Amino acid sequence: MSADEVRFMEGFKIGEMSVDPGTTLLAEGQESPWIYTVLEGQAVQYKSLSTGRRQIINFVLPGDFLGLHAAMMGEMKHSIEARTRMVLCVFERARVQEVFHGQPARAQALAWIAAVESHLLGETLVSVGQRNAGQRIAWAFLRLWRRLEAMGLERDGMVPLPFRQQDLAEALGLSLVHTNKTLARFRQAGLCDWSGGKLRIGNLAALTGIALVDRDDPEQRPLM
Amino acid sequence: MSADEVRFMEGFKIGEMSVDPGTTLLAEGQESPWIYTVLEGQAVQYKSLSTGRRQIINFVLPGDFLGLHAAMMGEMKHSIEARTRMVLCVFERARVQEVFHGQPARAQALAWIAAVESHLLGETLVSVGQRNAGQRIAWAFLRLWRRLEAMGLERDGMVPLPFRQQDLAEALGLSLVHTNKTLARFRQAGLCDWSGGKLRIGNLAALTGIALVDRDDPEQRPLM
DNA sequence: CGTTAGATTGATGCTCATCAATATTAGTGG
DNA sequence: CCACTAATATTGATGAGCATCAATCTAACG
Structure with a gap:
């Protein structure tokens, strides 16, 4: 692309x-x-x-x-x-x-x-129509992670993601509060940590498992 | 188009x-x-x-x-x-x-x-991200109505809409049951009646009012 | 050091998903 | 033409997920 x-x-x-x-x-x-x-x-x-x-x-x-x-x-x-x-x-x-x-x-x-x-x-x-809050967030993070990594923006296991929680909530059709709480759960579970404008994926496999409710293969997708 | x-x-x-x-x-x-x-x-x-x-x-x-x-x-x-x-x-x-x-x-x-x-x-x-069930359905009906009417398929105040409730539910990210109940409410309120594969709009103004949560003007839109 | 944008946390209740029947309609073969 | 079957629609009951309201907290900044 x-x-x-x-x-x-x-x-x-x-x-x-x-x-x-x-x-x-x-x-x-x-x-x-x-x-x-x-x-x-x-x-x-x-x-x-x-x-x-x-x-x-x-x-x-x-x-x-x-x-x-x-x-x-x-x-x-x-x-x-x-x-x-x-x-x-x-x-x-x-x-x-x-x-x-x-x-x-x-x-x-x-x-x-x-x-x-x-x-x-x-x-x-x-995603917005068929998945719950956690699945949507996991899906969004993976999508963003892949693209940013492909652009060579990954550094120290982190990619820049300079958005607000409010932005993510509005992208996924969720409320800010619920988004925040779901992010907290992910962070506690060591799945990923999005703070200070940086996204770090802690457990790629688990996050993929959450997001992967569809038939896409887990491999790199050509269009991302 | x-x-x-x-x-x-x-x-x-x-x-x-x-x-x-x-x-x-x-x-x-x-x-x-x-x-x-x-x-x-x-x-x-x-x-x-x-x-x-x-x-x-x-x-x-x-x-x-x-x-x-x-x-x-x-x-x-x-x-x-x-x-x-x-x-x-x-x-x-x-x-x-x-x-x-x-x-x-x-x-x-x-x-x-x-x-x-x-x-x-x-x-x-x-629609799917920001509106509730009734708003989504009203929006979808108006969109479909406009297009079908523009194609000259309106007859006796009805347009052909040969889909299942399940289809509409899946289009709008709703459950079949909730879709069905919302349709029943709309029917009782005289807003619209979708049955037998035909859609009839009973109260265009009211339906538009429900759907019109966005900034679109109520006039015919060029792209539909 | 006050001000403001953004993040966090708790409490409450509504919307909507889910489960489970039953009703209706259409289609099929005897 | 009528039982039989399958698909679709309808209705009730239950509860989970999530929105909403309301504070409080943190960090950046002039």
């Missing part, structure tokens, strides 16, 4: 950009003239409800492409908010059209990105 | 195909040589867990494109099972590559389809 995104951006880049934590990169309903890929930093992608609730759709990691909906549909269908300082590659949204005329590899990469996004959302839906 | 799909298929079609209810059109993990668009009939799109549970990812209606994941990623990431007799347009998966070389409109249509799919999955995730 990352390889495709890199291929997509080459020679198409407008510039680089650096933003502070808390910055809203793209806003729901907005017709941003820019789209991005993430070089450094992490963010959350969410949808808001009028009640003030939010559903976090995805955690944004280095290598991710931002603005697919803006690129294809003109406007964003969710918002993206930085959780750390971030460095981004900036592209002009309007020029996405060109890609489909005469740049087949890039066009395909874009469609690929979209297909993978829908695949991952499907997986998330399964 | 439907318009794009039609554009995608023209002059690319291999043949038509008719299947009986219960047929599995595409199976999770399978590398199908075919992809489809739906001319008639309805189906469910789901992912299975090893526990026997299933998460229904989407209800498939006429006009839908089937096999995006197979087209872009080689293998299906979910299964599709017919719930009625269906008539389908059949295409050769292998030829999807050609689309990106020299058929920009079709390539764009494909990317559009993928983007819309990810958008709709995001909406579903919000």
